[in-house]
Each structure stands twice: as C-alpha cells, then as structure tokens.
Amino acid sequence: MLITRPRSSARQLKMTALHRKLLRDLLHMKGQAIAISLVIASGIAVFVMAVSAHEALTLTRSAYYDRYRFAEVFASMKRAPLTLADRIAQIPGVAQVEPRVVMDVTLDIEGLSEPAIGRMISIPADRRPGLNDVYLKEGRYIEPYHPNEVLVSDTFVEAHGLKPGDSFEAILNGNRQTLHIVGVALSPEYVLQIRPGEIIPDKKRFAIIWMDERELDSAFDMEGAFNNITLTLLRGTSEREVITRLDDLIEPYGGAGSHGRDEQLSARFLDDELKGLRANAIVSPTIFLSVAVFLLHVVITRVISTQREQIAALKAFGYTHWEVGLHYMQFVMVITTFGAIVGIAAGGWLGKAITGFYAEFYRFPEYLYRFDLRVVAIALSMSVIAAVIGTMSAVRQAVLLPPAEAMRPAPPAQFRETLMERLGLSRVFSASGRMIIRELERRPWKALMSTVGIAFAVAVLILGRFAVDAFDYMMDFQYFVTQRQDVSVTFVEPLSADSQFELQQLPGVLRSETYRAVGAKLRHEHRYRNVAILGLSDNRELYRLIDAREHQTKLPKNGLMLSDKLAEVLHVEVGDTLTVEVLEGERPTWEVPVEALIYEFQGTNAYMSRAALDDLLREEGSISGAYLRVDGTKLDTLYQQLKETPRVAGVLLKDAALEGFQETVAENQYIMQGFNTMFACIIAFGVVYNTARISLSERSREMGTLRVIGFTRLEVSSILLGELAVITLAAIPVGFGVGYLFAVALAKGFETELFRIPIVLSPETLAFAAGVTIIASVISGLIVRRQIDHMDLVSVLKQKE
Amino acid sequence: MSLSSDSVPALVQSPDTSVTVFATEDVTKVYEMGEVEVQALRGVDLELFEREFVVLLGPSGSGKSTLLNILGGLDMPTTGIVRYRDQEITAFDDAAMTRYRRDHVGFVFQFYNLIPSLTAKENVALVTEVALNPMEPEDALGLVGLADRVDHFPAQLSGGEQQRVAIARAIAKQPDVLLCDEPTGALDVHTGVVVLEVIDRINRELGTTTAVITHNAAISDMAHRVISMKDGRISDVRTNDERLSPEQLEW
C-alpha cells in the first residue's frame, strides 16, 4: 500500500537541489551580487582596456617603424665628407646608413607672430629615403628639379591651416626663401614633434620639413658632405659597440655623440607613453581588484555565517566538505565570472576606442587592434584568483564547520556595558542613538571592516582624479615657481658676454638672465647620458632651481648638481666623480665631482655654477641663451626682431610649453583618468551599497522586533542609517590616507626618465571623493530605508537567527 | 530493500537481538567552553539492535541530543567507542564519517534545519539526490501529509509543517537507521500521530533501526525499549512487552 518507485540513479544531468539553492541565494541578494560583479568588472575593464591598448599600440608602433624603416642609431656632427658615410657603413653590424643634412631654421608663418623652428631634412627627390621614410598623408612627393618644393609634417600643417599648394617663408642660411608645400607627411622619426632641448611636443612652433637633398645641400654649402647620419643594424648586433665606433669616427668632424632609439626624443616619448599605459594596466586594476577581493570577503563571510545551520545540515545529510565548499565557491564564481565577462567586453570595447584615439593622436598611418585571447585568459584568471583570495577564509570556515553545529541555534549576542554608559553619557543620546553606539561598540571588528571598505571606495575615487591634480601641480611648479621666464632664447653658437647688453635692449625685455649650456656626455663607469650642462649665474630671479621636495636649493660652487633622476640613471651619488666629455669646441674631457642632487619632476638635467663652467671651458661669460621676462604688450615687436636675428636658433614661450603639455601629456592622462574615475564611482557605490545591505540583513530581525514593539519606521531606519552615516564619516579621513598610498603606487608606476609625478591631492579631489562617497551612502541608505519600510514583519520574525 | 507497495500485510517484527546495530562503550562527551567544562555524557554503554524501535527519555540537558548526534556520526565522543554493526565509527576519519552519514543515517533535527531558499520538495531532494536508494521526494512528503505543499518554501509553512518536511527528508532516503530528535515537538495530537505512524511504518516495513528522542512519555509505549537518561548517564532501561500503535497512544 505504501510508497514508491525506487530511483535507480539519483545523479542525473539536471539541476540539483543544491544548484537551485545557489540560484535562489543569488537572486535573493541580486543587488549585492550585481554590485560586486560591477566592481570586479571595473577592475577587469581597466585592465583589459589598458593592456589591449598597450599591445595594440606596441604592435602599431613596430609595424610603423618597420614599414617606414625607422633607423636604430642616430648621430649628428658639424660637417663630414660623404666618404665618412662609407666608412661608417663598414662598421661591423651596420646594415644600412643614410647620410643627410639636417638643419634647424627659423620660419616666418603668417598669423604666428613668434618665430617657429623648422627642422629641414634632406631627402632624395628621385627616390624614397633609404631610412626614415615618410608616409604621404596628402599631396605628392617632391620632384627633382622643382625648386623649393617641400613636404611638411602634418601636425604643423594642421595647426596653421596650411595645405599642399600653400607657401611659407623660411630663413635658410641667412637667406629668406619661399617654400612650397607639395605634400603633408608623417615620419616614424617624428611621431612626436619635440623641439631640440625640449621634452614636450610643440605642434605650432616646430615643423619638420623635408626638402630635396640637392637644394638643401647647396643652400647650406653642404655639397658632398653631411651633418647627420642614421643607421640600421643587423640582427644581433650590439648597439653599444656600434655607437662607440661611430663616436670615434665622427669625433674629428664635430660629432655631437650618437645614440640609439632610447635617446631619440620621439621614440623615447612614445616609449614613456606606452610605459604609462602599462602602469595603468597594472596599478589601477590591482587596486580595483583588491577592493573587489575585500568586498567579496566581507559579503561571503556574511553569507556563510548566516547559513551556518544550513551548512551543518548539508553535512549531516552526508554532503562532503568538498561539495559544500564547492557550492559556495560556485556562488562566488557566478558573481565573479559575470563581472569578468562584463569587464572583458567593456574593456575590449574601450581598449579599441582608446587605441583609435591614441593612433589618431600620434598620427600613425594605420593602426592594428586585435583582441588578444591571452588578455581574456589573464583577465579571467585574475578575477578567479581575486575571488579565491577574497573568499578562501570564509569558504574554509564553511568547510570546517562541524555538522553537530546544526543542532543548536547560534548563541544570543552578548551585550556589555559600553564606554558610553561607563562615561555616563547614555542620557545624552536618544534610544536609537544608544543602539547605534552599542552596536558599533559591541562589534568593533565589523564596524572596522565596514569603515575600511568605504575608505577603499574613497581612496579609489581619489586615485581616479589624482593624475589631474598631479599634472596641474607639476605645471604650476615648473612654469610658475621655478622657471618664471616668459620667453627663452637660444643661440646658434655661443655669443660673447657683451651680447647680454644687446638682449637688454630688445623691445619689451624687462629682465634677462643669460646662461651657458654645453652639450656633453656624462659618463660613470659603463653608464652614460648625453645632456646639456646648464651653467647658471648666481643672481637668478627667473630660472630658479628649486628642489621639489626641499623647496630650496643652492647651486654648488664647483661641481655638478644633477637631477636625482639623472643620478639614478648613472648610478652616482653626491661625492662621486663623473667623466664629462664635452661635445663641442675643443672637446675637452673633465673629471667633475657631483656635489648636489636636486629632486625635479621633468627631465634629466645637470647644472653647474656659471663661474665654474666658464673656468672649465676657459671662457669668459659666453652665452648660449637667455631667459627673458617680457612686457606682454610688446611681445609682437620682440618676436619680429628675434625672427630677423640670424644668431637666434630658437625662441621658446612659456605659454606654448604649457599648451604643448596640456595637449599631449595631460590630454592622454585626462582621458585615461576619465575612465578610471567612472569605474571608481561604480566601485564606491558597490562598496557602500554592500555595506548598507549587510547591516540590514544582519539586523533585520532586530529591526522587525523593534517595529513590532512600537518603534516607527523612521525610528527604526534611523538606527541603521545612523550607523551607516557614522561609518561613512569615519571612513572618509581613512580613505584620504589610503588614497594617498594608492597615489604613491600609481605615481611610481608612471614615473619615467623624463617625467615624475608629484604626489599631491587637491582639496577639490578630496571633496570630490568625499562627496561621491556621501552621495553613494545616501542613495544606498534610501534603498535600505525603502526595504525597511516594506519589511514583512511576520516573515522577518519567523526567520531563525 | 524497499517499502512494499503491495498488499503483503505489515509484519510486526520484533528486534533481532542477535544483530547489534549500535554499540557504545563508556562514551563520554565534554564540551569545553572557555574555563567551564560541561559534562554532557558521563559514560554511556548502550546497544541497539536490528529492527529495534527505541525511545530516549530524559530531562532537558540530560544528554539525549548529544548521544544521538554521536550515534549519527555528527559528533565525536570525548572518550569511548561507538560501533555501527562491525565498524568502529569512532575510528572513522572525516571522509568515512561523511560516507557513513550519507549512506546509512536518516536524521531529524530538533530545530528542523530546512534550507530556506528551497521548497519542501527540493529540501527533500537535497537528500535523495545523494542517497543510494531513495524514494521520490513527493512520495516522502505524501507520507507526512504534505502532498499538497510540495512547492512551498519553509517560510510559507507552519512550524509543524516544517517539522514534517524535516521528517520526510529523513525517511526519503530509506535509511538503515533513523534518528529523530523530538520529531513531534511542534505537532498537535493528530499530526503527531500521522508522523509517528510514518516513523513506525518505516521501522516495521523496512526494519530500520529507529531512535526517537521525546519529552512525551506517552510515545514510549510504541517502542520496543525505552531508555531514560539523567545527567549524562543512562538511568533506566525498560522493555515493552507489548507495543501500541501510534493511534492507541494516550497523549
């Protein structure tokens, strides 16, 4: 009469009860699960975005370099006969050489009052250059025997609204000439157009101009000669060795030192950018995922502790530790995988967008983007690792929980007399105030975890905006605190000391400070760098040397003062001696002690007292250039005069530098940081919302009881929301501290030889971080409040716990 | 072995005292709670036989649940030996203990321990899915009178209904031993009788060795043997010459 069809196989390929539990548990806390997923997605998205953009740009760059035969070694000299090129080609390991004439000339462009510099590069007219080929973006290549035809770099052409068919004036070797633009070109050698002596590209005042070698040679009396040579090497050749031999060969011809791509300005700048992207691919996702780890830890610990008795029951029925552990791991993995997939999709899409943006920005003729499956695999494993780290301890607890635990309800919470009572303060607080304080005191560990979680949110928000602050500060420091000149002028050849007075006479010049700069190779053991040693006089108001950390610096009397970055590169300390090989004039070699270091944000610089440098050079106040403070109303006249002065090699404006910086370095950063900030907001919200939800779930029974005994909705929710408010407010200052540490990590990641990021957090950023966190808190509070309002009292009280 | 669904009359089988299902030797259990030690069991020697139906009586805190937990492989005694048939379960490692619970024991908890996110049927399925020889979850729920509540969640069931789901869950695997901790604690007379009948039938028809903890002395009349506990010891053992059926009990 009884029962049953015995079942042959209990394990069928259908959803088991345990899977159903998994799904229902997930659905039950979908808000939290989605919030955590989004936090993970944010970390993964930033990672995928930055890594895939990095890969794509690296690929694009090397394709560009290869196709347009970008040289590997570069050297310039005063003048060498073409026969030297043959000897250079004989250096073992050299694949190809391309001797040429490169001259910087002053340009007179309509609509630009200040003089611009044109870098004239000779190319053959009847064929493409063997190395450093150009990509013709518009117009045509120059033709033989068409006088004054030139190709011009596209950024310059664009900045001035020029096009093929237009003409402009240039002063070639003292003669004013009209050049006709026939084509707009790009070159792997000048992906970024950085003026000599500068580290920031200048689109408006610096042009690359390619001209028929026959014409350029004759304009500069360089027939049968060259002053610049570029090389490619055979695979496996030691670049160092070639450079050493090359230096020896060009030395007699006024060689100014040869170098590889690592010191080629454009290549180096691009390299630094890629390095920045890499840093973004590592630092931000690491921090974001750490927040996800933390969040998972808190939430899963909570889930497992509420399900203690369920876990014990499962074990009592004979589910193994492994099955129970797996169950919770699956729970975590659903959340994680969902986040990872969303993150990978978003990151892939953003990565493509950003690559497009960069490719456009750097004007690569074409760009290659492919979504690398390896990145997907890494992203997935990163999220899985994060999930495992975050939930290991909680899942372990579930695994180790003895089944007999199922037999007892959890002991009631223990309340003690709190500090508040001991201090006799209880009467100061309302009943709900007392409950808030007791809860915080009773479970300080939980309150601490919540505080840390929200502090992370604050910190991530700070990180999102930090770079903007840093760059603002750096610019301010560089151009308003230390280098306060409006204009700096450099001369083709050092001028005699009396030129100082001529400078003073120029229209609008209020103050001038001259300097001597000497190109030199600084050598320490096997390490070296080619830099310009800047000799500065004692009375300086315009070009001040200020250590960015100490805020004061005195130039040593005799020895060198190096930027600490240069010292780091050369592995020297104060007290060490450097070998200085001067690359001009008599080319003396000196042994000079390093007497001081200066902490700077930009460049690798070497300074000396003017007097000491003059002594070494056996000179009396020769002038390489000057810093000018100028009456703004007379600028145009000043520029006009400078344009006509043949000895002036370059004129640099502070405003132009600021603009250049803004348009290049800063703009890229802003875009990246924009995304980071967006993700930071998501993360902040995810963390705060989860914190609020957890408090609610932990205390819903208590809340229900209070409602039953007559507390109003307002009173009940004010207890929970008050707690959230206290924790949020406590978390904000902690978050500022954590944010500072994050900023240090990011700055370290972004640091390159040319740039270093100061760690500054502006009040606006702190206010932004605090503001977003508070808003997230208020919104989460409102959601929780609604849930309290709609709480089903009966079912809450029915819940065991 | 399976419950018969044909017309063979339910046999009134007496316990087979030649086959010992459980044997404990001087079992003690001490709970250490910080400084305080709680002596839950102070030396229990006990044998339960094949097909036997035993009722455990005793005041609150006397160690009934502790003993049952140890027999069910949920907990380890502090000292002493427990045998299940010819196996010494006190020597089991964790994995063996899990297997033992999975393959042999049906448990009804004092606090039901239903999974709140699963329906009644799914709560039962949770056990049947890993059992060797289970019945259908619907059938098990039908046995405890919940055929029409199979798709309800625990929160939608009364306390007594939840307890019945817990019982259905324990019997659905057709276990070799059935251990019930106050299976009728939350039930009225009528439902209590229904539940006890189910337990009784399992015992009679499958020969499942059954131990039931109760505070209701009346229930002891349906047992083969009644074991009373006090202060962690067995204070009295009584054998019923005649067993009453559940509906004959006087509550």
Ligand SMILES: Nc1ncnc2c1ncn2[C@@H]1O[C@H](COP(=O)(O)OP(=O)(O)OP(=O)(O)O)[C@@H](O)[C@H]1O
């Ligand atoms: N995990 C534990 N930690 C400490 N003491 C415990 C624990 N479990 C049980 N005890 C104690 O052991 C003793 C026996 O408990 P047990 O649960 O076996 O009693 P019981 O006979 O089942 O009582 P009741 O009829 O109230 O369920 C009690 O004093 C109890 O307080």
Ligand SMILES: [Mg+2]
């Ligand atoms: Mg008990």
